[in-house]
Amino acid sequence: MVLAGGFATALGIFVIFAFRRWNRRPAADDLPPALPVGKVPVWFYRPVDLVGAAFVFGVFGVLVLGSSGGSPDALQALKPVTLVVNIGFQLVMAGAVAVLVVRRVGWVAWLGLRWPGWPWVFLIAPAAVLFMWAVFGGLQLSGYMEWMQSLGVETVQDTVKLLQQSEDPLILCLMALAAVVAAPLCEEIVFRGYFYPVLKKFAGARPAALCSALVFASAHGNLTALLPLWIFGGVLVLIYEKTGSLWAPVAVHCCFNSATVIAQFAIRYYHLPLDGPP
Numbered sequence: 001m002v003l004a005g006g007f008a009t010a011l012g013i014f015v016i017f018a019f020r021r022w023n024r025r026p027a028a029d030d031l032p033p034a035l036p037v038g039k040v041p042v043w044f045y046r047p048v049d050l051v052g053a054a055f056v057f058g059v060f061g062v063l064v065l066g067s068s069g070g071s072p073d074a075l076q077a078l079k080p081v082t083l084v085v086n087i088g089f090q091l092v093m094a095g096a097v098a099v100l101v102v103r104r105v106g107w108v109a110w111l112g113l114r115w116p117g118w119p120w121v122f123l124i125a126p127a128a129v130l131f132m133w134a135v136f137g138g139l140q141l142s143g144y145m146e147w148m149q150s151l152g153v154e155t156v157q158d159t160v161k162l163l164q165q166s167e168d169p170l171i172l173c174l175m176a177l178a179a180v181v182a183a184p185l186c187e188e189i190v191f192r193g194y195f196y197p198v199l200k201k202f203a204g205a206r207p208a209a210l211c212s213a214l215v216f217a218s219a220h221g222n223l224t225a226l227l228p229l230w231i232f233g234g235v236l237v238l239i240y241e242k243t244g245s246l247w248a249p250v251a252v253h254c255c256f257n258s259a260t261v262i263a264q265f266a267i268r269y270y271h272l273p274l275d276g277p278p
Contacts, residue, residue: 006218006226007061010211014199017207039112039244042201044105052100053198056190059093060219067221078162083174090178090186097194111193115245124248125255128235132256135231148224155224163264176261184253191216191233192240192249209237232256 101110108114139145148155156164162175191212199208213233217226236249 002223003064003218003221003226004061006214007057007064010214010218011057013207013214014203014211017203021203038205038241040197040200040241041109041244042197044101044110045198045201046104049100049194049198050202052097053195056093056097056195057215060215064219064221078166078171080168080170080174083171083178087174087178087182090182094186094189097190101194111189112243112245113247115243115247117243118245118247120243121248121251124239124243125251128239128252129256129259131235132228132232135228139228144227145224153223157220157222157225160260160264163261164268179257179261180254184250184257187216188236188246188250188253192236193246196237196240205241209234209241213237 098107145155159175159179163172166172166175195215196208196212199211203211213230213236216233216236217229220226220229222229236252239252240246240249242248
């Protein structure tokens with residue numbers, strides 16, 4: 001119910017701000033020159049993209065709500081083909097939103113792929129990961145995890161649990177591939193590259209950042225991770241707006257997931273007394 005509330009809250013915020021933005025829009029002749037908000041372009045998005053955004057929203061909403069209440073032994077019965085299908089699904093989602101955009105504007109202009117400041121990514125990515133680790137540490141110290149456990153909520157995401165428990169080398173390799181390559185690339189194309197700027201076009205940058213980060217967090221299907229992933233989604237939007245290039249949030253996402261995978265493997269094979277992020 002809380003995850004469903006996350007999707008519903010994001011939808012409600014977008015509708016309210018989009019309606020206010022549309023209702024207050026003056027006649028075209030009275031419009032002053034538009035000032036850019038951040039570096040993420042939105043000029044090529046059209047009302048039809050609201051259908052595309054609704055598609056993204058609906059697909060992840062149905063997947064999350066449909067998977068709730070699954071069997072606790074589902075991870076034990078997971079097969080490699082399931083992970084291959086999952087990776088394929090991410091590629092299909094990224095390809096679907098790309099089809100909606102690339103006919104109007106090329107990949108480079110759409111996602112800011114020609115980024116002259118790309119060396120900054122070697123500072124931005126680790127700094128963002130350290131910031132998120134500080135967030136996780138703050139939540140841990142605040143008693144957030146204990147509170148979640150007292151509510152009977154699973155405190156470890158399925159992906160992390162799979163890295164901890166699976167004995168199948170193929171599953172571990174596929175899981176690492178999905179986490180380090182497929183998820184950072186495809187999720188950033190879908191959520192930051194398309195979903196966020198569409199919402200920004202019709203509701204404004206701040207409501208779009210709030211809503212897209214909330215949908216991104218809810219789409220992971222873990223109540224404990226909802227708050228930290230919402231913060232992470234907001235950080236990724238901010239980085240995208242500041243750099244104007246999707247390479248930056250992709251690098252941050254890849255670095256974050258890689259650190260999680262490495263930490264879980266280190267805990268598992270070297271018996272380190274560490275807890276991974278939720």
